Amino acid sequence: MTINSSVPVPPDDASVPMALRITPDDEVRRVRLVQMKRLATAMLVVVAVVFVVARYYEAQFPSLGYLRAFAEAAMVGGIADWFAVTALFRHPLGIPIPHTAIVPSRKDRIGTALGNFVQRNFLTREVVTTKLAAMKLGERAAQWLARPENSRRIARAAAHGISGAVNVMRDEDVQELVDRGIVSRLRRMQAAPLAAKTFELLTADGRHQALLDDALRLAARFLDENEVAIRERIKQESPWWVPGAVENRLGDKIVSGVEATLVAVAADPAHPLRRRYDEAVEKFVANLRENPETIARAEQIKLDVLDHPGVAEFSREVWGDVKVRIANYAEKLASDAEAEPDQLEKWLSGLGHKVLEDAALAEKVNGWVVELVTYSVEQAREEVAKLIATTVGAWDANATSRKIELQIGRDLQFIRINGTIVGGLVGLLLYIAGGLL
Helix, strand or coil: CCCCCCCCCCCCCCCCCHHHHCHHHHHHHHHHHHHHHHHHHHHHHHHHHHHHHHHCCCCCCCCHHHHHHHHHHHHHEEEEEEHHHHHCCHHHHHHHCCCEEEEEEHHHHHHHHHHHHHHHHHHHHHHHHHHHHHHHHHHHHHHHCCCCHHHHHHHHHCCCCCCCCCCHHHCCCCCCCCEEHHHHHHHHHHHHHHHHHHHHHHHHHHHHHHHHHHHHHHHHHHHCHHHHHHHHHHHHHHHCCCCCCHHHHHHHHHHHHHHHHHHHHHHCCCCCHHHHHHHHHHHHHHHHHHCCCHHEEEEEEHHHHHHCHHHHHHHHHHHHHHHHHHHHHHHHHHHCCCCCCCHHHHHHHHHHHHHHHHHHHHHHHHHHHHHHHHHHHHHHHHHHHHHHHHHHHHHCCCHHHHHHHHHHHHHHHHHCCCCCCCCHHHHHHHHHHHHHH
């Protein structure tokens, strides 16, 4: 019964997975494990010596029978428990006895069982939700974000990240992305139904009448500011033989008539012009939905606009402007560490304060975080179980056995010690009972 000191795997062996490499803590555990093995073996040797001595002198001193019975049963218990503990990690005495070296031979099965155990007992909605709700991650994040130095750190990280990303992207790639992602989608989308829906939103609850009121005010203002120009235009268009007094009278009639009409329409919600306006809008929306000619005309207008070179030029100008603004913003943040908080920093810090000050909002944020993390865990729980199983399955069997033995082997040696003591006590009790019977 030799003592296996479980020589550790060299920690700098790159072929050994990180989880199986021997750490300084593992080396301490190895020393303690060896010490406990020696103690358990020493106890077994002691009871064996006691058994031999007691058995030799038992004929002269019958009372030594009690000591002999204790030592004999202690040896049996100690050897049986040594066999059981050793069989977990290797073949006892190197003999390939069936159902020994359980950890190395059943490593894959252990990995699968461990993955399933974690999935079913740790990655469930009930466990994750309870733990996350108690942690109140939303409030913690708000407290962290409310600190100015943290909001500044996030703002600068975001600015630098976005700036780096836009500088890496080529203008041609962005233009292609716009053409493929936006313009092509606009080409597939029918313009007429979208326009009809837009007009319906604009006309809901009489909002289009408010637009008409604004148009009437603009028309009245235009008429007032351009009255002289209107009169001059009337004079230019009138025949040469029309007297000037008639021209002035005609100008007065036109200006006053238009002003009276505008005032009447603006003051009367039931004015016939408003009804005709309603009818015209309703007819136009109906044509956009049902009239093939109107639908085709709207599609053609959409295609003409998208095919115009100005659309591509506009998207390039917008992208160039955005890129320059982002670069300037990131450069400003990097060059002025003591600058006053900008709008993004203030918004982030204010968001944190708002969550902390509003209990209902904080509760909602906590709920959102819990739901998001719980959903992510539920989606990944099977993959986590498979990851554990495949990772353990890829480990070396002997290295895995040594690693596990380092973690729990010292505690298992107490089984040998307790087995020696308990076995001896049971043997003593049986000897006494036999004597009484």
